Amino acid sequence: MQLDSHTTWATGYQVTVTGPHVRFTPVVVSHDDRRGKQWTELPLPAPDFKMRSNTIAGSSTHDAWVFGDREPTTGRILAEHWDGAHWASTPIEPPPGELYDLNLLGSSAPRPDSAWAVGAASIVTGRTPGPNGGTIINTRTAGLIEHWDGSAWHRMSADGIDGDWWLNSVTEIARDDVWAVGNTAAPDDKPVLLHYDGQAWSRVAAPAFTGLAGEYQSVAASGPKDVWVVGRTILADKDRGHPLVAHFDGRTWTTVQAPEGVAGKLWSVTAVPGGMATVGWDPSGAQDRPIGFRYTHGRWQNLDLSVTGYEDVSYLAVVAAPDNRLTALGTGSTPKSQDYQPLALTGRG
Template sequence: MRKALVSVAGPAVALGVVFATGGPAWAATVTQVPVASTGFFGGFLGVDAVSPFDGWAVGGNGNGMIQRFNGTRWSTFPSPDLQGGDPNNWADLSGVDATSASSAVAVGNSTAAGAVKSAVALRWNGTAWSRQAVPKPAGTDTEFSAVKAFSASDAWAVGQTASSNSTFRKTLAMHYNGTAWSAVPTPSAGTRTNFLTAVDGVTSTDVWAVGYSLNLPYGNRVRQSTILHWDGTAWAQVPSPDNGSTFLYDVAALSATDAWAVGVGTSGAAFVVRWNGTSWNTVAAPPLVNLRGVTARSATDVWVAGAAADSTGTPALAHWNGTTWSVTPVTVNGGAGIPSLSAITAADATTEWAVGSQSDGTTGQSSSIAFRVVG
């Protein structure tokens, strides 16, 4: 994601910095910020901001979750019922993007008790969130994972779709023109599963979507990275590197000749690829695992969110200064269970937000966590 929020309060988190081999010392200060409790199944999946003191975070609690930052803390914000009045249904929100204080889009999914999944889109008009109509052909299920808004009348949401009676899943991209959402054809190279997990772009005619694919036979577990590009006319697949079984989870675009995508390769190792205007190429990755988020201000100022590459697997952030990576572990104060980061985004020249969840493997309960990062 391209933006984040700035907090002015919250308990300090213990700090620690591990510097990548070579390169100057560089440190970040991480502050955990209060988050409203949302029930049994919480956890932030996406975050965005319109100013240092106003922004949105979304996640899942069975009926979708929206929280708003007011400059001090995160608080639950009223949002439409996505369960359709049936407590046996399930819903979550996975992505949010704001273009102004009066315009934002959030996307996710609602699943009926019969396990039929429907993509969901919500619209913020400066006063309230409302649910938008999302096309869903009969006999299919659809799923949104991420959204990128260029204006109140130009946004993309990506994910996957399939016939309800089929195990073959295809990439999905829908465009919002200010009036309605409509599906736009996308390539699906995998013969079994195709999934777009993130979308970003510099302009409405230069948009990237990333994810992964999986080929038959059903015993095959090797994922292939997927990168698609929108040039204003059509989506096309662009060759992308792999590192064993590879998932791409996020993408950040800086210009027509510079973009970053991150994910995981063999055994969950950090995987980073970069666009140079001609091709995507593997670049040095930080000593982390399970990269889930990336945000970039410039070619010498890139952040990623993941976990420590040791037995603890604690959340960690890494910063690229144009020469080397430096790593800052993130310590969670309070709560029980295993914490993880799901997204990171830049607020201004020196501030980022990282969000995620803390899951209890015994009870299944999870809660949202958020951190202000300054460095």
Template structure:
């Protein structure tokens, strides 16, 4: 789950799940009660010429067209207390979610749930001391979950696959994706002592083991999202930390061309601090990444688009605490972005006719994971309920 930490390097997004944040404490035999982390704060969006980015409306009200597109509905889950952190779907009758069950004041159990088209049921438990926070599903017997460990599901068993060693320190994966040929990519950070000393980290799975990828020197930072157009066209996004109190944190975008990773900048700087937390590719020349911007004490959504030649920032609705965490396109062509801070979920929908973002009805849960459904207008959001004490929740929009 995205969270944030303030330091002399400026705010950073992070993606530590609520319960995974206390993993060390649990392992030591005691569970401390924690609340939702606060987030970075941001200012008004940068002004972008219409020729360089899609235009966006500046409206905080839910649009009537968005409200007519469907309604979010809660679906019961077989976990009464805990946290659901990621979700993915292969179709209307096949979806998976991972997260944690709080078994007692001192014990957590990582679980995988499966949707069969009618209901959610627990399919399996993950190995002990695993805290999954990202998920990718290539098929029912080829699933990766990453967090404090990196694990693969072959349809019967979860197997831990250790990451390659990184000279920068312990690797913490934040996101994972697979390509059509089965190659997997995971991105995150490597840190020797603390988060503020982290550097971006990327590893790839060759069918037998994980291998560390050489990256350009971008300084301290992290990666929070990854998407693959093809085996030789992969994008990773995150943040480069501020080097001092006077310089901003900046959005980080890295591209793999089949040979090397290179940094690619957004056309035009964002005002204040900026970071990216989610990315989805629809084609080699149609990719969206989302995150947040801060300046002073205000936080706003941040979105950028790749047209095959450049990344351009698009203005977003003026939504307080509206940082975005995931983006995706439903089978019907609708482009959605979701996020929010704490118990204030936010959903935006791209208005193709008017070329603008409209605010839509929120999913009704604290957003941890988001998934579109192939060949369907449906959407899934996993997380915890806005009310209650760590009540896992999944909402669905049928479209």
């Protein structure tokens, strides 16, 4: 996220494998372009965190949030606030019932008295004996919408969605104008588009698109008449995905024709003057290949996101600075090491 004209923050997690055990440790890093190219870690307060950090949002360097998963052994949900000097945990109560999993995947925090975190919770609905012994845990998955009002978190509901579903991203334009996006689970596997009017959340019909299935991964806006959504569509049974883009002009949602001949999924979008920029990756080959585009004034421009010496590269986030710079954030490996390393690429496209 871009906190001011010079400061960019990002979040992710470190993966540590010890024998059969896998540990996730959340990480937050900061970059100030007045101090060179170096990124600096902002250590979270509790070293016993054992969950992923999935999303970051904030209004300034004195008001930032990090959200992630629920830690299974303690039940703690990662929701940390930065006030400019210290991190503080802000408890989010889990939904009722026996939880199998909970993940906060997207966030928006335009003001100190308003922050949103969205994701999904999997609730245990029963257990059945497995065919080869053991137990099969049956679950249902429902989207989560959490809102911070300046003093506490409150859960909100959204009606009109059947079956399993989840939310991936949210953006607040105004107190009465908030968008959230995600998708339903297979076999339906269709985009989910929600709007908050200051009173309640409601589902909005997604625009028609080409494909057997589709999902919305990220939403961004420059204002109430300029909202962008990106994700992927599945064109055939064995298709790994093709870019899916939609735009709202204040009245109507319309699917935007993606660049021809491009495969892959778009994972993140940010608003820029005259349009948007988006990044993701193409998983259809032997290795992931980065993809990224700027779409302004009705024209697509390819962003060269390749990194010399790295392979299997995918970009998970893109942020825009006021001077039209873009920063793409992701991961990649090298021929000498299959361990994934963080990547940050900055340019003007």
